[in-house]
Amino acid sequence: MIEYLKYFILIYGxxxxxxxxxxxxxxxxxxTRDLGWKERREIATKTAITVVITLLVFALIGQWIFKFFGSSIDAFAIAGGILLFRMAMEMLSGNISTVKISREETEEFSGEAVTLEEVAIIPLAIPLLSGPGAITTVMLYTARSHQIFEKALIVASIVAVGLTSWLILYFSSxxxxxxxxxxxxxMTRMMGLILASMAMQMIINGIRGAFGL
Known part of the structure; x- marks a missing residue:
C-alpha cells in the first residue's frame, strides 16, 4: 500500500x-481582468474539467499513438525529456514556458472579446496547463504501467491535479x-528545478532502454 502511495505522490508531484x-x-x-467573480469561477471550473479530460484522453490512447506512428517508448521518453528540459530552463528564469503559451497569445486573448468557453479551453486549459509536457508525461506513465492499479493511480493523479488547478485558479486573486x-x-523556479530533474531522469531512462544499458 505504501508503494502505491509513493507512486501516486510521484505522478501527482x-x-x-x-x-x-x-x-x-x-x-x-x-x-479575466474585465470579468466578475462568478465568471472567473465558471472559467476556473471549465478550465479544470478540460485539463482532466485532455490528460485522461491522452493517457488512455497513448499506447495506440505509439503503435500508429511506430515510435518506441524509449524514443518518446528521450524526446519528451528534451521538451521538458527546455520548459524547465524557461521556468528556472521565472517565466511561463513558451512551449505552453507565448506572450503574444496571452495579449491576444486578454485584449479581445471572447467567450468564456474560449478562454477556459484556449489558452488556459490548452496549452497553458495541459500542454505538450503534461501530455507527454501522462502518455509515458501509462505506457510504462503494467498493473490495473497503477493505471488507476495515474487517473487519480490527473483528477487530483485538475482539482488542485481549480482551487488555485478559484483563489487566484x-x-x-x-x-x-x-x-x-x-514558486515557478522551484517547479522548474523539479521539472529539470524529471526531464533528465526521463532522458536517462530512455537512453538505457534504447541501448539496453
Whole structure:
C-alpha cells in the first residue's frame, strides 16, 4: 500500500510541477481582468474539467499513438525529456514556458472579446496547463504501467491535479495578493528545478532502454 502511495505522490508531484497552476495565476488574472467573480469561477471550473479530460484522453490512447506512428517508448521518453528540459530552463528564469503559451497569445486573448468557453479551453486549459509536457508525461506513465492499479493511480493523479488547478485558479486573486509576483516567480523556479530533474531522469531512462544499458 505504501508503494502505491509513493507512486501516486510521484505522478501527482510531477504533473503538478509540469502544469504549474501557480505560475498560471498571472495569466489567468490577465485574461479575466474585465470579468466578475462568478465568471472567473465558471472559467476556473471549465478550465479544470478540460485539463482532466485532455490528460485522461491522452493517457488512455497513448499506447495506440505509439503503435500508429511506430515510435518506441524509449524514443518518446528521450524526446519528451528534451521538451521538458527546455520548459524547465524557461521556468528556472521565472517565466511561463513558451512551449505552453507565448506572450503574444496571452495579449491576444486578454485584449479581445471572447467567450468564456474560449478562454477556459484556449489558452488556459490548452496549452497553458495541459500542454505538450503534461501530455507527454501522462502518455509515458501509462505506457510504462503494467498493473490495473497503477493505471488507476495515474487517473487519480490527473483528477487530483485538475482539482488542485481549480482551487488555485478559484483563489487566484488571493494567491497573488499573498505571494505577489515575486513569490509566484520563486514558486515557478522551484517547479522548474523539479521539472529539470524529471526531464533528465526521463532522458536517462530512455537512453538505457534504447541501448539496453
Amino acid at each position: 510531477g504533473l503538478f510541477a509540469i502544469t504549474n497552476p501557480i505560475g498560471a495565476v498571472p495569466v489567468f488574472l490577465s485574461v 488571493k494567491i497573488q495578493e499573498r505571494l505577489g509576483r515575486l513569490g509566484i516567480k520563486v
